[in-house]
Amino acid sequence: MAATMPVKLSDILRAHQRIAGSIHKTPVFTSSTADRITGRKLFFKAENLQKTGSFKARGALNSILSLKENKPSFSGVVTHSSGNHGQAVAWAAGVAGVPSAVVVPEYAPAVKKAAIEGYGAELVTCGSQPADRETVCQKVIAEKGYEFVSPYDHYDVIAGQGTIAVELLEQVPELDAIFVPISGGGMSSGIAIAAKAIKPEIKVFLVEPKGKMMEECLKAGERLWPNPPQYLDTIADGIRLQQAGKNTFPILCHLAEKEVFTQTNEEMKEGMKFVFQRMKLVIEAASGAAVAAAFSQRLRDMNDNLKNISVILCGGNTDIEKLPWY
Numbered sequence: 001m002a003a004t005m006p007v008k009l010s011d012i013l014r015a016h017q018r019i020a021g022s023i024h025k026t027p028v029f030t031s032s033t034a035d036r037i038t039g040r041k042l043f044f045k046a047e048n049l050q051k052t053g054s055f056k057a058r059g060a061l062n063s064i065l066s067l068k069e070n071k072p073s074f075s076g077v078v079t080h081s082s083g084n085h086g087q088a089v090a091w092a093a094g095v096a097g098v099p100s101a102v103v104v105p106e107y108a109p110a111v112k113k114a115a116i117e118g119y120g121a122e123l124v125t126c127g128s129q130p131a132d133r134e135t136v137c138q139k140v141i142a143e144k145g146y147e148f149v150s151p152y153d154h155y156d157v158i159a160g161q162g163t164i165a166v167e168l169l170e171q172v173p174e175l176d177a178i179f180v181p182i183s184g185g186g187m188s189s190g191i192a193i194a195a196k197a198i199k200p201e202i203k204v205f206l207v208e209p210k211g212k213m214m215e216e217c218l219k220a221g222e223r224l225w226p227n228p229p230q231y232l233d234t235i236a237d238g239i240r241l242q243q244a245g246k247n248t249f250p251i252l253c254h255l256a257e258k259e260v261f262t263q264t265n266e267e268m269k270e271g272m273k274f275v276f277q278r279m280k281l282v283i284e285a286a287s288g289a290a291v292a293a294a295f296s297q298r299l300r301d302m303n304d305n306l307k308n309i310s311v312i313l314c315g316g317n318t319d320i321e322k323l324p325w326y
Helices: 009-019 032-038 056-070 084-096 110-118 130-144 155-171 186-198 214-220 248-255 265-279 285-294 297-301
Strands: 041-046 077-080 100-105 122-126 177-181 203-209 261-263 308-313
Touching (some): 009 056, 009 155, 032 041, 032 265, 041 155, 056 077, 056 155, 077 084, 077 130, 084 100, 084 110, 100 130, 110 122, 155 186, 177 285, 186 203, 186 248, 203 285, 214 248, 261 265, 261 285, 285 297
Parallel strands (some): 077 100, 177 203, 203 261
16 A cells, blocks of 8 residues: 555654644544444544644645755745635744745635734735636745645645644554545545554545535546536535545545545534534534534444544634624
8 A cells, every 4th residue: 555655654754753843732532422422432633722723734834844854945935725724834934934925715714814914924815716826826936936835735735634643543543433524635635644554444534515526536536526626615614625636636545435424514513513512622614524424324324333433623713703603
């Protein structure tokens, strides 16, 4: 398996070493109520408590520190993001001591835009379509000579996100499965590479909003999505992108389970509410999707031996002035 992977466990372990002094080793929480409801033992990996409020800090920092090692004279970094990756790049650039610019669509939550600026990045607004981000990013690159830090489709980003699984399997070695929300696939592919290398029998399940078509694509072994990329109508702004990446998709085809858990807005809200009320943790809708999947009838109906399941709480950057159930 390792020989076929463009990112190997060794790359993820190097990334872990590279970023360890600057990120949090996030805790794993349990809930007796969740265990009773699901009939399984659930372990919630709290990346909502990571630096900048999401797992994105890992991949962003690994990318930028790797750039510093391999191209020390670069003038700065630029990225595009609906919020979490932008905050992570702004923060990571500050840690690395380099300038940054973040291209943000106009619909991005105000709380995330304010945080990006708070971390010291230049905020550049673009239109609402995926292509708008690329156009404005290229303009910044042409004007400033900055290096692009991909939100998900780069091997340094994938390696950084894979450090979640390295930590998680140290904390809970008895895991049978991991539930991971997916947008472009940087986190899910990194987790899949590390988890399957450390524990080959473990299962990695993807969790998506309605309309993503991930299960159809995985079963076909093809990227069946329309071109240009589309955004989905979902409350989970962190996982609105319909397409998985060109680099991440082959990894997921090889390592992720073909059964994908698709969650509605209402199910995501219920997942969020459970964690807010029962576990006293602030999470965003993408995290709520993973919780909902672990509580779902589809998982109950599966004839499996999955007793110990981890749910990745991928982020907590929720605008508390606009909670989705109000």
